[in-house]
Amino acid sequence: xxxxxELEHDALTEIFNISVANAATALGQMVGERISLSVPSIDIxxxxxxxxxxxxxxGERISSVRxxxxxxxxxxxxxxxxxxxxxxxVRGMIPDFDANEGMTDLAEDAFLEIGNVVIxxxxxxxxxxxxxxxxxxxxxxxxxxxxxxxxxxxxxxxGDDIVLLLRVNFSLEREDINGYLMLLFNLESxxxxxxxxxxxxxxxxx
Numbered sequence: 203x204x205x206x207x208e209l210e211h212d213a214l215t216e217i218f219n220i221s222v223a224n225a226a227t228a229l230g231q232m233v234g235e236r237i238s239l240s241v242p243s244i245d246i247x248x249x250x251x252x253x254x255x256x257x258x259x260x261g262e263r264i265s266s267v268r269x270x271x272x273x274x275x276x277x278x279x280x281x282x283x284x285x286x287x288x289x290x291x292v293r294g295m296i297p298d299f300d301a302n303e304g305m306t307d308l309a310e311d312a313f314l315e316i317g318n319v320v321i322x323x324x325x326x327x328x329x330x331x332x333x334x335x336x337x338x339x340x341x342x343x344x345x346x347x348x349x350x351x352x353x354x355x356x357x358x359x360x361g362d363d364i365v366l367l368l369r370v371n372f373s374l375e376r377e378d379i380n381g382y383l384m385l386l387f388n389l390e391s392x393x394x395x396x397x398x399x400x401x402x403x404x405x406x407x408x
Contacts, residue, residue: 210396211244213403218242221327222370222383225320232316233294233374240371246392249352252365252384256348259369259382260284265305265345267317271325273336275387275394279324281317283381285345288313290379305345314343324383332398352386366392 206214219242226237247255256264265288267281283291289301295312305313318341329336344351352365370383387395 205246206244206396206399209403210399213399213406214244215242217328217331217399217402218244218324218368218370220331221324224327225323225383226372228319228323229316229372232319233291235294235375238373238375240373243369245367245369247365247367249365250349252367252386253349253352255367256282256352256382260348262348263346264288264348264351265313265343266351267314267321267341267343268351269318269321269325269338269341271336271338273329274332274334274398275391277385277387277391277395279321280351280384280386281320281381282351282384283379287379287381288345291316291374291381294374310343314341317341317343320383332402334398366395 222239222242226239230237245255260282261284263285265283265285269279271277271279286301289299289305289309292309292312293299293301295316296308299309299312303309321341322338325336325338328334365386365388368383368385372381372383373379
């Protein structure tokens with residue numbers, strides 16, 4: 203299992219702390235509320251462990267916006283909420299929306315827009331900090347069991363199941379709506395990403 207040093211882990215936490223803070227500001231503007239963030243928690247685990255972690259954090263069914271990105275390293279970024287809480291979040295954009303109706307086409311479009319804004323703010327911040335450009339695919343909405351959501355990643359191949367889980371808790375003032383942001387890498391991309399972290403550390407301390 204690939205392990206980060208303490209210095210690399212601290213640098214990774216700082217990079218993501220900046221990235222998700224920018225994303226939270228954008229999300230708060232969309233839903234008209236201040237968003238509180240937890241300090242990012244970073245784990246490297248297998249795909250099966252990641253699925254188990256999601257069940258314990260978010261429940262048996264989740265809603266996800268996924269965006270695949272390419273560049274010096276590639277991966278997937280996912281914004282994740284418990285299925286019911288994703289509907290509550292949509293109400294911030296559609297005041298007359300009835301969450302009891304489920305994820306209608308209008309609600310799905312709103313949730314996709316939320317995910318797209320949050321994810322792209324994170325990618326743009328990460329790109330700026332690491333001085334690396336990324337291209338991304340259009341976002342996709344998925345709901346279902348956590349393991350099924352993770353299995354949709356093209357970046358996780360059979361037998362190549364080491365993933366980085368970035369857990370950030372988004373809390374809204376209006377309601378207790380908690381979600382998480384995750385980055386998924388295969389081993390090759392995670393190794394390349396680690397190399398860029400080391401380069402950034404060298405530039406900061408030099």
